[in-house]
Amino acid sequence: xxxxxxKNLKAKVEDKTILNGVNLTxxxxxxxxxxxxxxxxxxxxxxxxxxxxxxEVTEGEVLFEGKDLLALKPEDRARAGIFLAFQYPVExxxxxxxxxxxxxxNAIRKARGEEELDAMDFLxxxxxxxxxxxxxxxxxxxxxxxxxxxxxxxxxxxxxxxxLEPKLAILDExxxxxxIDALKVVADGVNALKRKDRAFLMVTHYQRLLDYIVPDxxxxxxxxxxxxxxxxxxxxxxxxxxxxxxxxxxxx
Amino acid sequence: xxxxxxxxxYLSAFPDWEKAALSKDPFWLRETREKAxxxxxxxxxxxxxxxTWRYTDLDHLFQLPFDLTGEKPAKAAVTAELKSLGFDTExxxxxxxxxxxxxxxxSHLPAGRSEEAPKSLIENLANGPLKREFAHILPFESRPLxxxxxxxFTDGLFLHVPKGKKLEKPIHAVYLSTNxxxxxxxxxxxxxxxxxxxxxxxxxxxxxxxxxxxxxNAVTKVSLGKGARLEHTKIQQESALAYHLGxxxxxxxxxxxxxxxxxSLGGALGRSEVETALAEKGAHCLLEGLxxxxxxxxxxxxxxxxxxxxxxxxxxxxxxxxxxxxTAIFDGNILVRENAQKTDARQSNxxxxxxxxxxxxxxxxxxxxxxxVKCSHGSATGQLDEEALFYFESRGIGKAEAKRILVSxxxxxxxxxxxxxxxxxxxxxxxxxxxxxxx
Numbered sequence: 001x002x003x004x005x006x007k008n009l010k011a012k013v014e015d016k017t018i019l020n021g022v023n024l025t026x027x028x029x030x031x032x033x034x035x036x037x038x039x040x041x042x043x044x045x046x047x048x049x050x051x052x053x054x055x056e057v058t059e060g061e062v063l064f065e066g067k068d069l070l071a072l073k074p075e076d077r078a079r080a081g082i083f084l085a086f087q088y089p090v091e092x093x094x095x096x097x098x099x100x101x102x103x104x105x106n107a108i109r110k111a112r113g114e115e116e117l118d119a120m121d122f123l124x125x126x127x128x129x130x131x132x133x134x135x136x137x138x139x140x141x142x143x144x145x146x147x148x149x150x151x152x153x154x155x156x157x158x159x160x161x162x163x164l165e166p167k168l169a170i171l172d173e174x175x176x177x178x179x180i181d182a183l184k185v186v187a188d189g190v191n192a193l194k195r196k197d198r199a200f201l202m203v204t205h206y207q208r209l210l211d212y213i214v215p216d217x218x219x220x221x222x223x224x225x226x227x228x229x230x231x232x233x234x235x236x237x238x239x240x241x242x243x244x245x246x247x248x249x250x251x252x
Numbered sequence: 253x254x255x256x257x258x259x260x261x262y263l264s265a266f267p268d269w270e271k272a273a274l275s276k277d278p279f280w281l282r283e284t285r286e287k288a289x290x291x292x293x294x295x296x297x298x299x300x301x302x303x304t305w306r307y308t309d310l311d312h313l314f315q316l317p318f319d320l321t322g323e324k325p326a327k328a329a330v331t332a333e334l335k336s337l338g339f340d341t342e343x344x345x346x347x348x349x350x351x352x353x354x355x356x357x358x359s360h361l362p363a364g365r366s367e368e369a370p371k372s373l374i375e376n377l378a379n380g381p382l383k384r385e386f387a388h389i390l391p392f393e394s395r396p397l398x399x400x401x402x403x404x405f406t407d408g409l410f411l412h413v414p415k416g417k418k419l420e421k422p423i424h425a426v427y428l429s430t431n432x433x434x435x436x437x438x439x440x441x442x443x444x445x446x447x448x449x450x451x452x453x454x455x456x457x458x459x460x461x462x463x464x465x466x467x468x469n470a471v472t473k474v475s476l477g478k479g480a481r482l483e484h485t486k487i488q489q490e491s492a493l494a495y496h497l498g499x500x501x502x503x504x505x506x507x508x509x510x511x512x513x514x515x516s517l518g519g520a521l522g523r524s525e526v527e528t529a530l531a532e533k534g535a536h537c538l539l540e541g542l543x544x545x546x547x548x549x550x551x552x553x554x555x556x557x558x559x560x561x562x563x564x565x566x567x568x569x570x571x572x573x574x575x576x577x578x579t580a581i582f583d584g585n586i587l588v589r590e591n592a593q594k595t596d597a598r599q600s601n602x603x604x605x606x607x608x609x610x611x612x613x614x615x616x617x618x619x620x621x622x623x624x625v626k627c628s629h630g631s632a633t634g635q636l637d638e639e640a641l642f643y644f645e646s647r648g649i650g651k652a653e654a655k656r657i658l659v660s661x662x663x664x665x666x667x668x669x670x671x672x673x674x675x676x677x678x679x680x681x682x683x684x685x686x687x688x689x690x691x
Contacts, residue, residue: 050646053638078648090643094661103657104647111648160647
């Protein structure tokens with residue numbers, strides 16, 4: 001089943017065109033990686049999909065499970081099952097992690113017509129999700145991401161993903177700022193969430209993450225377009241040769 | 253009416269009012285009241301030309317007709333209403349004043365006539381310390397609104413805690429303004445005398461269910477003896493058209509400790525002043541406050557900490573949230589005098605603006621005349637963080653709910669700092685209801 005279809009997507013920030021006709025189809029159960037040089041539009045694509053303000057879509061469309069995604073407000077996209085793991089998770093002083101997660105889960109459950117969880121049931125659920133991520137329970141009582149190390153922040157994103165159980169997870173540079181141990185834990189966390197009715201779109205600059213989360217397809221984004229698509233071996237080639245040979249060939 | 257006309261009205265009304273209302277006043281108090289009235293007459297109402305009144309204009313107050321014909325109020329369901337605000341009134345001494353008059357029926361005070369029991373000030377004028385108190389006018393009492401209060405006060409709370417005594421329950425003084433009677437104003441005067449080593453928790457709760465405009469002018473004087481500890485919380489919850497002006501003036505002796513909190517939410521115009529004189533070595537004060545303003549509310553906080561003696565400590569944290577076309581003011585002045593070596597003074601003011609039409613005036617002032625001191629102050633005003641809002645939205649939480657959570661986190665910090673159980677829950681509820689737009 002087609003989970004996500006991006007058709008000729010063009011977007012600009014202020015007056016600068018960043019995405020210049022992106023085409024991409026993601027099936028349920030698949031893992032795709034989007035790679036590309038700095039400034040190629042990788043993060044912009046992730047932001048446009050999640051509905052962040054400041055981006056103007058000038059052309060094209062995005063279908064999520066066959067429905068117009070771009071017409072939805074960000075919170076409605078999340079409720080529909082889209083999750084963005086942030087490159088820079090936001091610190092929110094004064095709001096505790098449990099409270100935040102519970103509010104998010106219940107907002108999503110409510111939108112789906114499910115019963116909201118009470119504090120006890122929620123705590124039970126979230127504690128079970130902490131273990132595979134090697135996170136301490138004390139994290140739940142801290143303010144959201146406040147004073148967290150880089151690794152803790154990224155783990156916290158994966159924890160949120162595990163609790164919210166999205167259909168489509170977009171991981172924006174999830175490997176950045178992680179040492180190798182943290183990277184393994186985060187990758188294991190993601191791998192544990194793989195399901196045949198769930199898809200992953202990973203935005204990354206380096207091939208390193210793909211050693212641990214193996215993609216079905218790798219797309220190279222350059223100049224706002226996908227200029228090459230291949231299997232997981234494409235990532236290895238990029239690691240060896242850099243991006244220039246592709247971008248030159250594509251004329252960007 | 254302009255300021256001068258208003259002043260003349262207040263001056264000319266005095267003889268008749270005095271005859272009718274003050275027949276029971278002892279002669280020595282009458283004399284001081286007249287002196288205070290003269291001081292008010294000389295100074296007149298403050299205008300925005302004065303530095304400490306720069307941002308607060310009393311023009312609208314002058315339009316309020318003067319009427320102090322203090323009809324005794326009808327019974328009000330005070331206890332039930334306090335319970336609905338979340339106060340477990342069984343756990344406090346309740347002293348209720350309605351339209352400026354003490355209501356014995358509505359109050360729950362300890363039986364008998366123990367010295368430390370909270371009392372009506374006016375009913376205890378024969379009491380020794382009160383006679384001394386009202387024998388003269390201090391310089392601060394000749395300030396116009398304080399002097400006006402002195403001349404016209406009808407009652408207030410009198411608390412005298414003897415040496416070493418700790419009050420078992422918090423005192424919840426409720427100053428209610430109701431629709432009953434013609435009175436458009438009440439002048440309240442509270443006097444708190446805490447002797448060496450004594451301890452008390454006091455809540456001054458200004459509260460209105462009067463839908464018409466009215467004026468509350470309250471003055472509280474506190475004296476803290478050696479090592480005495482007072483935890484004072486003022487809740488300003490007047491009704492929408494009210495004008496509230498209040499002053500808390502404290503004098504602190506050696507190693508005494510004051511906690512003063514101001515939760516300011518009510519009224520069309522509200523101004524709360526907190527002043528403390530750290531007069532002897534080792535005195536410590538903690539001043540905190542939260543202002544929540546919306547609509548066209550104008551809520552003003554002014555603090556003055558006078559470091560007169562060595563090794564005293566002061567800590568100040570004030571926050572405000574403003575929405576719509578409201579205004580919040582923080583004017584915090586710390587004076588460290590030459591003699592006040594080893595002073596440790598910290599001040600912080602943080603404000604959150606929820607609309608572009610709202611206004612914040614923050615004026616931290618530090619005057620230091622001693623050389624061996626630790627002082628710091630900071631002021632920051634900002635809007636809700638767009639990044640944080642998007643983070644919530646991306647997790648399925650809508651913008652309105654995200655805003656509510658973020659504002660609640662900002663404001664809730666001031667409630668989290670309150671340790672007293674009697675207050676904590678009602679304050680939490682009060683902030684919550686403000687966020688829901690109910691108050």
